[in-house]
Amino acid sequence: MNDDGRLALAVRAAREAGEMLRQGGQIKVERKAWHDYVTDMDRESERMIREMLLSECPQDGFLGEEGGQIAGEREGQWIVDPIDGTTNFIRGLPAYSISIAYRRHSEFVIGVVYAPALDELFTAHLGGGAFLNGRPIRASRVETPEEAVAGMSFAHRNRVDALRMLDLLPGLTASLGDMRRMGSAAYDLCCVAAGRLDAFFELGLHLYDIAAGIAILTEAGGRVSGWPGEADAATTGNILATNGPLHAWFQSALRENGEKRPPRA
Numbered sequence: 001m002n003d004d005g006r007l008a009l010a011v012r013a014a015r016e017a018g019e020m021l022r023q024g025g026q027i028k029v030e031r032k033a034w035h036d037y038v039t040d041m042d043r044e045s046e047r048m049i050r051e052m053l054l055s056e057c058p059q060d061g062f063l064g065e066e067g068g069q070i071a072g073e074r075e076g077q078w079i080v081d082p083i084d085g086t087t088n089f090i091r092g093l094p095a096y097s098i099s100i101a102y103r104r105h106s107e108f109v110i111g112v113v114y115a116p117a118l119d120e121l122f123t124a125h126l127g128g129g130a131f132l133n134g135r136p137i138r139a140s141r142v143e144t145p146e147e148a149v150a151g152m153s154f155a156h157r158n159r160v161d162a163l164r165m166l167d168l169l170p171g172l173t174a175s176l177g178d179m180r181r182m183g184s185a186a187y188d189l190c191c192v193a194a195g196r197l198d199a200f201f202e203l204g205l206h207l208y209d210i211a212a213g214i215a216i217l218t219e220a221g222g223r224v225s226g227w228p229g230e231a232d233a234a235t236t237g238n239i240l241a242t243n244g245p246l247h248a249w250f251q252s253a254l255r256e257n258g259e260k261r262p263p264r265a
């Protein structure tokens, strides 16, 4: 199957799983770890998506949040988060999404992020631009931090990351227009791609949270990196994503405000 076919297949899988999530019903919640939940719907969504993708592309590898990795990377690999923003999903908050990426070697060639409660479908394939519900999207051109609205998280699952994030906030809140914590990294990245946010930064994410969002934001003209002085976001899970013009400012702001951090016992 070629990449156009794979994109269409990923869209079908995201919409079908999204329809199942939208219908809701009784949700069974389990705790995976501290502040980390999984529901029977996460598992069912991943099962549906995996079956659809691999039945049509049996030669592809698959990495899913709930099922781990199977079959390695052959021609390429699907990278799937069946519900990104599970806490929002459990609480009935609309910012949760299904995230499906296809990676060949180290390149994310397809990204699909579907937010079922909002019926927003973000899509991209390498070199073909980025789209929201079929309409082209572009990252913003905002250049000044005072005008910028940035998405972030409190990195609440890991104490070291949480403190690192909290230490940045006084400096960043003083310089930026505003900040948002929405609760789905995949959706945040798409909001940067659509010019709704000008930047997004978070620590401790997984590849399946960000792979599709990276593909979409890059195609929308935005920029993605690791945190200053670190390896890339796909390797570390620490991501800085911006509209492009603000990237250098955020890199220095994360570095400088991080350095002001008082020593902790």
Ligand code: IPD
Binding pocket: 065, 081, 083, 084, 085, 086, 087, 153, 155, 157, 182, 183, 184, 185, 186, 202, 204, 205, 209
């Ligand atoms: C979560 C979301 C959220 C982020 C968490 C992630 P999940 O994904 O991306 O924005 O702050 O750290 O784990 O676990 O709901 O798929």
